[in-house]
Amino acid sequence: MINEQIRDKEIRLIGENGEQLGIMSAREAMKLAEEAELDLVKIAPTAKPPVCKIIDYGKYRYELARKEKEARKKQKVVEIKEIRLSPNIDSNDLNTKMNAAKKFLSKGDKVKITLRFRGREMAHMNASKHILDDFAASLGEIAVVEKAPKVEGRSISMVLAEKKS
Template identity: 35%
Template structure:
């Protein structure tokens, strides 16, 4: 009697197509399984050890806010090149408050940068200059100041927001003498009680003080608030004019 070939049963002994077959099952042949050597994440196509994917380059950070990075809508413009700015732009330019967008436009027109040099003032103080040259001069001054710091004394000069011209000139002469002797000068405006609302007057007074002393010394930083005082520290020049 001839035997009939048995047909494959579901789940039977045949191993061609059943789920457990090593050809097709997830854990079977390394050709197709996720962990396989050919195409898997940890397989033969992965980069060699130490071959990390490079990070995207970071945007260059600057010590000061410059140009479009300045967030204040208005700035107080200062500097010894205001006449040059006026000539280049055809505008009347003097120390004062301007729209930031206007100052950025002038800086671009001259191929220079708008630099926020005193961000905590109200409004912040800025100047138009070449930023790389500005940093070079700043570091040069800091190096000179550090070299002379052991020999120097810090002399204080105090103002009030209502300081008159006579008192201003008297204290200016003292400051010139201090700087000529190689000492630093700490000038500050003291605000008492409700006088704190006159911070603008104090700032203008100190900026005027710095202007008068530019042949004798240079500020380590622009005027800033320190509690109820607005202060600035002025370092002597090497060869001040008598």
């Protein structure tokens, strides 16, 4: 809330340089803000009495937006990359998929390994579970199993994440 939107009887006022000006009525505070050619902005509405500050509102909003943008820049978004396997995969193909998983993990992403079953392969789901276990074991030095293998419809999937050193 700014300027005329502030309807409280008493407020605690902070000056433009950060000094405490004490508790006063909102009208008096508004007069002080107009004299300084700045805005009266409610900083802490839940406090008793509410805290208001005399500042340039446009500059204040700009600073907040800049801080928010800076915080977003520093965030690392963790993506989940998916690698699909079939139960009758050959060892060379499996090694290729492992190399891809290593590359994803080294970039800091999580990897979801999905073992997909089609047709009659559905009857032998338990016999093919060892593929996921071997996959996780071979990546054991750089990855940790975040979500254990779980049957989801026509597939079994698990999630691997980079090991924290």
